[in-house]
Amino acid sequence: VDKILLRALRRQKTSRPPVWFMRQAGRYLPEYRATRAEAGGFLNLCYTPKLAAEVTLQPIRRFGFDAAILFSDILVLPHALGQKVWFETGEGPKLDPIKGGADLAALSPNRLTTALAPVFDTLGLLRGQLPPETTLIGFCGAPWTVATYMLEGGGSKDFHVAKTWAYREPAFFRGLIDLLVNSSADYLTAQIDAGAEVVQVFDSWAGVHSPVAFDEWVKRPLLHLAAELKRRRPHVPIILFPRGAHPHQLEAFARDGSGIVDALGLDTTIDLSWAHKALQPRVAIQGNLDPVLLSVGAPQAKAAANALLQTAADTPGYIFNLGHGILPDAKTEAVSAVVDMIKRYPLHEGE
Amino acid sequence: VDKILLRALRRQKTSRPPVWFMRQAGRYLPEYRATRAEAGGFLNLCYTPKLAAEVTLQPIRRFGFDAAILFSDILVLPHALGQKVWFETGEGPKLDPIKGGADLAALSPNRLTTALAPVFDTLGLLRGQLPPETTLIGFCGAPWTVATYMLEGGGSKDFHVAKTWAYREPAFFRGLIDLLVNSSADYLTAQIDAGAEVVQVFDSWAGVHSPVAFDEWVKRPLLHLAAELKRRRPHVPIILFPRGAHPHQLEAFARDGSGIVDALGLDTTIDLSWAHKALQPRVAIQGNLDPVLLSVGAPQAKAAANALLQTAADTPGYIFNLGHGILPDAKTEAVSAVVDMIKRYPLHEGE
Numbered sequence: 001v002d003k004i005l006l007r008a009l010r011r012q013k014t015s016r017p018p019v020w021f022m023r024q025a026g027r028y029l030p031e032y033r034a035t036r037a038e039a040g041g042f043l044n045l046c047y048t049p050k051l052a053a054e055v056t057l058q059p060i061r062r063f064g065f066d067a068a069i070l071f072s073d074i075l076v077l078p079h080a081l082g083q084k085v086w087f088e089t090g091e092g093p094k095l096d097p098i099k100g101g102a103d104l105a106a107l108s109p110n111r112l113t114t115a116l117a118p119v120f121d122t123l124g125l126l127r128g129q130l131p132p133e134t135t136l137i138g139f140c141g142a143p144w145t146v147a148t149y150m151l152e153g154g155g156s157k158d159f160h161v162a163k164t165w166a167y168r169e170p171a172f173f174r175g176l177i178d179l180l181v182n183s184s185a186d187y188l189t190a191q192i193d194a195g196a197e198v199v200q201v202f203d204s205w206a207g208v209h210s211p212v213a214f215d216e217w218v219k220r221p222l223l224h225l226a227a228e229l230k231r232r233r234p235h236v237p238i239i240l241f242p243r244g245a246h247p248h249q250l251e252a253f254a255r256d257g258s259g260i261v262d263a264l265g266l267d268t269t270i271d272l273s274w275a276h277k278a279l280q281p282r283v284a285i286q287g288n289l290d291p292v293l294l295s296v297g298a299p300q301a302k303a304a305a306n307a308l309l310q311t312a313a314d315t316p317g318y319i320f321n322l323g324h325g326i327l328p329d330a331k332t333e334a335v336s337a338v339v340d341m342i343k344r345y346p347l348h349e350g351e
Numbered sequence: 352v353d354k355i356l357l358r359a360l361r362r363q364k365t366s367r368p369p370v371w372f373m374r375q376a377g378r379y380l381p382e383y384r385a386t387r388a389e390a391g392g393f394l395n396l397c398y399t400p401k402l403a404a405e406v407t408l409q410p411i412r413r414f415g416f417d418a419a420i421l422f423s424d425i426l427v428l429p430h431a432l433g434q435k436v437w438f439e440t441g442e443g444p445k446l447d448p449i450k451g452g453a454d455l456a457a458l459s460p461n462r463l464t465t466a467l468a469p470v471f472d473t474l475g476l477l478r479g480q481l482p483p484e485t486t487l488i489g490f491c492g493a494p495w496t497v498a499t500y501m502l503e504g505g506g507s508k509d510f511h512v513a514k515t516w517a518y519r520e521p522a523f524f525r526g527l528i529d530l531l532v533n534s535s536a537d538y539l540t541a542q543i544d545a546g547a548e549v550v551q552v553f554d555s556w557a558g559v560h561s562p563v564a565f566d567e568w569v570k571r572p573l574l575h576l577a578a579e580l581k582r583r584r585p586h587v588p589i590i591l592f593p594r595g596a597h598p599h600q601l602e603a604f605a606r607d608g609s610g611i612v613d614a615l616g617l618d619t620t621i622d623l624s625w626a627h628k629a630l631q632p633r634v635a636i637q638g639n640l641d642p643v644l645l646s647v648g649a650p651q652a653k654a655a656a657n658a659l660l661q662t663a664a665d666t667p668g669y670i671f672n673l674g675h676g677i678l679p680d681a682k683t684e685a686v687s688a689v690v691d692m693i694k695r696y697p698l699h700e701g702e
Binding site: 213248297 | 518565620625639641648651
């Protein structure tokens with residue numbers, strides 16, 4: 001089968017845009033909540049291949065998305081490197097923060113593939129269970145975004161601690177970033193070898209930097225990671241999602257990532273008609289419905305989705321997605337309505 | 352005296368750029384913490400003219416900033432409209448959220464100027480006490496940003512509640528935004544009549560919208576507010592700070608706000624060399640040192656400040672500021688070092 005997502009990532013013509021949603025396996029699904037309760041803890045869910053594969057498949061069964069994204073978390077990488085990571089209900093992730101060179105040196109990149117064996121087993125199970133037309137996406141967090149959690153000890157409002165390290169101890173900070181580039185390349189390569197057909201790198205906190213710091217801590221590591229992966233596994237498409245990057249920064253990714261970056265994920269703030277003109281001639285673009293609309297209702301979500309389709313869907317290289325992860329109170333009927341509408345594209349008059 | 356900030360806002364030549372810092376009166380100053388403790392609560396501090404004037408003056412005395420910004424909070428406006436607002440130590444602001452049309456109708460724009468009399472008294476005291484060369488800035492929050500607090504009941508991570516109102520009940524939401532445009536115009540007019548020589552409108556959460564929603568809930572209300580103020584008090588410069596707006600959205604403010612918007616505040620993510628070329632020919636620009644640098648140390652802060660000066664300071668219409676408010680752990684010696692450097696601009700070789 002020539003899968004529709006793979007065709008779109010190569011910017012080949014498709015009858016309609018492919019569709020998948022970031023965080024499509026999640027708390028808005030009752031079946032997810034049941035499996036998570038069974039797992040008894042978020043990290044258990046990530047590390048139990050049978051359960052992780054089950055929650056990955058749930059949104060495929062229910063909605064028929066064109067791609068399944070591995071169910072996991074970006075923080076399994078620091079966890080595998082030996083950092084203490086835990087999740088407290090309702091509070092987000094917690095980590096024992098890295099406090100300097102000694103903590104950095106104590107991380108063990110060598111144990112990565114052993115420690116993450118359950119993730120690769122999950123991908124293997126999924127390859128056996130996914131419908132033949134569905135693409136399997138692997139992923140990791142971007143070096144900058146993962147570094148913020150490792151240094152802050154959890155989520156952050158202003159990234160004060162991580163930025164302070166970057167400004168005050170740039171050699172140390174660059175050491176951490178480079179370690180993450182290399183570990184992420186190893187991790188994604190192993191995901192590909194275990195069955196991932198596409199990889200996406202999530203830089204959720206890319207949008208908090210001065211222009212100089214963006215180039216140094218977002219752009220350089222992402223392009224370095226993408227180039228290394230492309231060297232190792234040339235046929236696997238790479239999607240970068242630098243959330244919060246400005247339009248001219250996205251243009252720089254399309255230009256300087258030529259032949260390396262296959263697609264750019266666009267957050268909700270990006271004007272799709274601009275991206276259609278400025279980016280789509282060079283890379284596939286993916287996005288960018290405001291996820292809040294799926295919590296509001298089917299009519300509002302469909303109207304906004306239709307505007308996106310009218311803008312970019314008739315040119316090869318457009319993948320329908322959200323501008324950020326789906327929210328826990330998304331309405332399943334709104335998700336169905338949007339996915340069904342995209343699958344019926346091109347729409348006929350009166351629809 | 353022809354004050355340096357007023358000259359820069361008119362894009363007239365000055366010997367060096369004027370300098371002030373957002374949240375320059377704040378917790379990083381021991382004298383602020385002492386006065387705040389004396390006030391016994393954040394809102395008490397805002398509503399006690401003698402103490403609010405005192406904390407406004409503290410950073411002028413210590414650092415010699417070219418402007419003093421009224422010490423207050425953007426949430427005194429909903430408070431004055433009759434919404435319950437309180438501050439819990441270490442938790443940020445809390446409000447009894449607006450839950451629909453009845454709550455909206457219960458707000459009382461008529462009591463605004465009476466309820467905010469202490470703010471106007473503070474401005475009056477400041478006019479009597481400020482050095483003659485120092486400009487007095489009044490401010491308010493932008494309609495969208497204030498609306499998020501009124502609807503969410505406090506700060507938010509994803510502005511889920513406010514956005515849901517905007518998408519699901521646009522007429523109600525527009526009613527709230529329009530009420531805030533009108534109340535903010537009244538409030539800023541009264542601040543001007545009490546002594547404010549410049550006003551700044553803070554849209555701290557402008558950067559979370561789809562392009563369509565940005566134009567509707569950020570751009571339209573800000574330009575409407577600015578136009579109304581300009582009509583009423585034509586000689587008072589207006590600074591808009593739509594934090595998180597994309598470069599082309601800032602360009603739209605400069606273009607569509609011609610004759611209305613005197614200056615644009617730039618957050619840390621904006622490339623000052625771009626703004627110098629694209630915005631400074633039309634409006635004054637203000638920004639945009641990463642405030643984290645003031646927590647890191649004087650050498651790093653000075654190096655980054657110098658790069659900004661080299662970019663924009665030789666063209667009329669540049670005001671040195673931070674890209675966001677100063678942080679509670681900013682080092683006073685770093686603040687001094689940066690302010691002193693700007694006051695000695697143009698720098699001589701070897702400095």
